Amino acid sequence: MSALWTKTRAFVGSPAAVIVAGSMLVLVAATFATVLWPVYTMKHKPSSLWRPNRTLEDEGRLRYIANGCTYCHSQYVRPQDWGIGAERIAESGDYHQQQPHLLGSERTGPDLSQEGGEHSDDWHLAHFINPRFTRPRSLMPRFAFEGDRNIKALVAYMQSLGGKNADARVAAQKRFHAEAIAAYRKGPDENIEWLHSRVPRSWRAMPTESPVTDASVARGEKVYQDYCIGCHGPVGDGEGPAARYLEPRPVNFTTLRRHLIDRKYIGGILYYQIMNGITGTAMPYFKKDLESAKIWDVSNYLERNFIGHTDDKYPDVGIPASYEGKEAGPVTDQPAPEPPSRSVAP
Amino acid sequence: MLRDPLFVPKHTKGRPMPEGRFWEKEYSSARVWLAGGAVWMAIGTLAGLGSAIHLVAPDFFANIPWLEFGRIRQVHVNTVLFGFVVQMLIGCALYIMPRVLATKLFSEPLANLAALFFNAGVVLGDIGLMAGYTQGREYAEYIFPADVLLVIALVMVAVNMVMTLVRRNEQLLYVSSWYFAGAIVWTVFMYPLGNVMWHPATGAETGITDAIFLWFYGHNVFGLLVTPLAVGIAYYMFPRIAGAPLYSQALSIIGFWSLLLFYTHIGAHHLIQAPIPTWLKTVSIIDSFAMMLPVATVLVNQWYTARGRFGRFLTNPSAKLMLVGTIWYAIVCIQGPLQSLAVVQRVTHFNNWVVGHAHIAVLGFTGFIALGGMYYVLPYVTGRRVYSEKLINIQYWLILLGLLDFFIVLTIAGLIQGQDWLNGATVYRTVPQMKPYMTLRLAGGLMIITGAFVGVYNVLMTFRKGEPINP
Incomplete structure (x- = not known):
């Protein structure tokens, strides 16, 4: 043991200790510069479209995370985008209180940050049961295994994406749905x-x-x-x-x-x-x-x-x-x- | 040049293997970590096959929850990264570290126990992912208990590495030992930070902040864990195979410190198009380009060491794997900085281009070096020759051709997607166009998987039936 102690004492002043300790210092400094400092200086305020999630929407969000939906669907619209949601470029305040973030890194499927109200609830239901029912060339897996309750939550989450903007679109869906259903029943x-x-x-x-x-x-x-x-x-x-x-x-x-x-x-x-x-x-x-x-x-x-x-x-x-x-x-x-x-x- | 860093370790020559339980025997931990890596490679690539099938035939595994694309993709990524690459690289390091320090590993039982925790972490993490328990953050998906197991394992390895440094008999610190000790110690700091382990339930911070935490970690897993481990192994093998001293000690010092300095700043280049502070994006792009310095110094140093002796690398299957790994390193680190540019990312972000890049980084660079290192180290840690050199060569070609297929096909697919989107096509319109590329990618994947299973067979047969080397 004393031999180890001697070696430890020798180690403390040696280049090896400088490498281990010095490199840790560099790493800590870099962490400060590229993580802690931006986080400290950023504004953490909700954007104009942000609103808190409802319980069912949060449940749906958890199923979205559990099934790894984020690996095919991004949740931020960029200035050069043309597809769904291109009217609203992402702002940092859109992600207020979200934990974890679901920005995503791939678009095998479309961006969903403004999906709320873009499709009707029954479209989503058919789409979750089998995506090829509504989108024949889709590569998305079927989610019938999630069961009625979870699919309902997932649909609620889809309809919440886009916050207040989504609410406005959902309201339009509801307004015309009443008319459409009345006409259909005649x-x-x-x-x-x-x-x-x-x-x-x-x-x-x-x-x-x-x-x-x-x-x-x-x-x-x-x-x-x-x-x-x-x-x-x-x-x-x-x-x-x-x-x-x-x-x-x-x-x-x-x-x-x-x-x-x-x-x-x-x-x-x-x-x-x-x-x-x-x-x-x-x-x-x-x-x-x-x-x-x-x-x-x-x-x-x-x-x-x-x-x-x-x-x-x-x-x-x-x-x-x-x-x-x-x-x-x-x-x-x-x-x-x-x-x-x-x-x-x- | 201070001194020839090549030396013959005296303490192992002609000494019988020490008696004791198997986990106390010299190099037993290296054996365990290497075998674990080989097995996880097969499992991890199999999970990749599952994901690739989804992209060709989405109804193939219809309504099987634990094989659903989003889940099996996470299993694939985490298993090949931690189970295969990290584990196999650590296995090599556990042998090389004591060798370059002319001592024995501080504690074999500790390193074996670490393997137990590490593999338990991967098993638990993977089962969790398939059951739908995930934190949903790329490369940080494993749930909290699995994170804890992995961190405990990494702490054990870190202690082992540092204490082996302390007990060294060789005063000259060969550059491999810096990388090994650094990689593990940094990761012990960086892994809990990036996984936001102070929030056990979600493993995430709140708001857009979470993305900054994640990508700091997400890129450092490559920059501060697998890259230094792989570079350290290559630094050991190049002089050994070439039979020549390292080209420049000074370059190795520059490479080490500049890697640490620049790599830690570039995580935000994953978020160039996301709403984070612009100065942070700028820093990440500049440092991404600065990364060419450490990469160039490492490669110049290593390739110049082999100058005039490349023939030795081509006739030795393990050296060949390692050498090709360094070539992939060059490719991936020229591509990487270029695709960090905003003007390039306009096309390449969000599509299969990035998937191709990730595969040549993990499998091409670190995976090839891990495999080369393993086959190089196996005879020393088992006392047996590798069961079949022919099988190594078969595995080499299967994986190389499969990976080339991946790189070319996914890059083309990504460019098609990216340009189409830029021209106003919706994502749905580009989906059917991917079919031929996803099919070709599946074919390449089958080659890689076959290679992985050939490897498992070869490694296990080495343990059982490898020709013993006379002491």
């Missing part, structure tokens, strides 16, 4: 009439602004399969796998045939509703996912395949895109199928 035709009535007048009497060509319909089919098929189903009858979780249920496109505007037009309505969604129902807006041409393509697909009526032949006063006008000649050898001669409008 019957399928009344439902369509109500949906049409919520499209601005200028969009209603508008034909498709992109000719219903075979190529356009083929592109539209791809869009339909990537975005729409989970709810509206492969034959457009509104009986996709997500439908049983949704209230009101997705529209059956074939019924639109009875509700052409002026017995002619449907393209503008389809475009408007795909673009903006139907807030208050599970129908999300797609204007961030799909550019203008893609929305026309998918509405052309719906017209030809499910509605059985195309409205691109009606003359309009506009100047067509150069490749679409009459002067451009036929775009395909096969003429588009004629719409049926007998109108079934009421």
